[in-house]
Amino acid sequence: MSAVTGRVTAVIAQFDTPADLLHAAEKVRDAGYKQFDCHSPFPIHGMDRAMGEKRSPLGYIVGAVALVAFSAMTYFIYWVTTSGYRMVISGKPDFSYQAFAPVVFAVTVLASAIAATFGMMILNRLPQLWHPLFESGSFRKFSDDGFIVSLHADDPKFDPQSAADFLKRIGGKNVETVEVTA
């Protein structure tokens, strides 16, 4: 552990395998830490439960957006064909809704896809081109083969020394205090 020279933002520790990370997450959760995260190159089955995480609300967001898009587009086409720009085609009814299904369907799907992507980004606070953890060189291993636990400084229970000791005690390797020097 290096000497503290700047503002401490987190303490990180590395684990060897996904299973070790999973067990470490359980121990961190049981120790009462709330602001922590487990970084891995791929999603790990069962990690949500190990960390005590709730389900993602993204499904409700996408569902709501899809419903709004469906209703709005149906109303828009209704307005266009009955009053906005009425066209009589082969004597068909103005609101011949069967013919509108392709467009309404496409718009609903499009809105859902956009909601899923941008909803995910907003929930994940992306884009976030700088993150305190990127200050650590060894943190970069997370995207390759590193399984890393980070205890964040904004946790009320956080203390750099005791966090580092705790991570060492549960089997963490290369325990490092991440600081922002600016």
Added chain:
Amino acid sequence: MGWVLLFGAATSIMLILFGAIGYLFYEGIGIWGNNQPVGWAFDIVNFVFWVGIGHAGTLISAILFLFRQRWRTSINRFAEAMTIFAVICALMFPSIHVGRAWLLYYVMPLPNQMSMWPNFRSPLLWDMFAVGTYFTCSLLFWYVGLVPDLATLRDRAKTRLRRVLYGIFSLGWHGGNRQWKHYELAYLILAGISTPLVLSVHSIVSTDFATSVLPGWHTTIFPPYFVAGAIFSGFAMVMTLALIARKIYRLENFITMNHLEKMNKIMMVTGMMVGYSYGCEMFIAWYSGNPYEQFAFFNRAFGPYWWSYWIMVSCNVIIPQIFWWKKARTNLVWMFIASILVNVGMWFERFVILITLTRDFLPSSWGWYWPTIWDFTMLIGSFGLFFTLFLLFLRFLPMISMVEVKGVLPQADPHHHAPDTAPAAKPGDERPRPHPGIEPGPALGGAS
């Protein structure tokens, strides 16, 4: 070096396409062989062909993902890329076939000074929404899948430029489980909503034809027939590209014979579905008792364009039958030839459908169609555009999804490391194996 040569060739062909489009804008679509009665020709043939090519990408990435087919992980990334580039080629054709391409925004429901709104009953408008949605959703799906891989490239970048560029596009991904949680659900939702798109886009494209009154087009089998054909041709294109990429980049350990064999089986099944549709069309034409319908189909097989019909049948129905034999399914040369022939056949399928226009109800309005040099230039040029984009993708982005391949390795499964705590496998509870002899771990979307 091989890449540079291929890229040079592809770019040259693409530049020819741009030249042709420039001339088209200058002169108008009279430079094509379109005429009365063949008002639609190569432009729509190419459009339907390219949209069809795109379908396998979505099928592999979305439907096989939802069915937890883990073998898809090594081919899904470039299949998705193929979808995007194919849809770009496809979108080009309806955009330029309207003649005054700069007025294309007329099909979009935009407020304008004439207080005009588009006709929502028009198949051209359906196409715009269907294909536009398809393109956007495919792009989002592909990009969301890329983000963790881009983060890997960012963290391993050797130059500052790469670090900055990959850093921007990876959005600051830090792989925390709180990110993975939302990410996995987003990926699952995108796969879920792309799945009906696979079926709807080509169904809508087929209704461009089917909502007309022409004999030979006015049939209810069109949507499933077009979808099957699209998946068929798309898999053939994935096969062609996969075999080339596998050879050049020595990906034999990632794209195994097991993958190729499964794709061949899918090609055989969809080929038979297409063959069934040809038979069914013939049968219904006869059974309907409608002389115009009967004539249209007789004319397809034995009229002046008989050769295009029989090229189509040979390539699409007869050629895939060789995949009944395991030797053919596992022979690289055979599958490469078959995949190219299938694409030729599928292009001809759309040509055969279009050529019905030459002879419809009245012999007095019959005509003849022959493409001009510009038709051919644009067809070939679109391949230049496609391969240019594809080669750029192979060069600068991970062509195999690293994160998903890591996720299906046995080491990725927490249970693998703690066998004592894993529940005992029940008999018959076998999960699909990505490679023979290796147990799969959780794939994306597998965690909860």
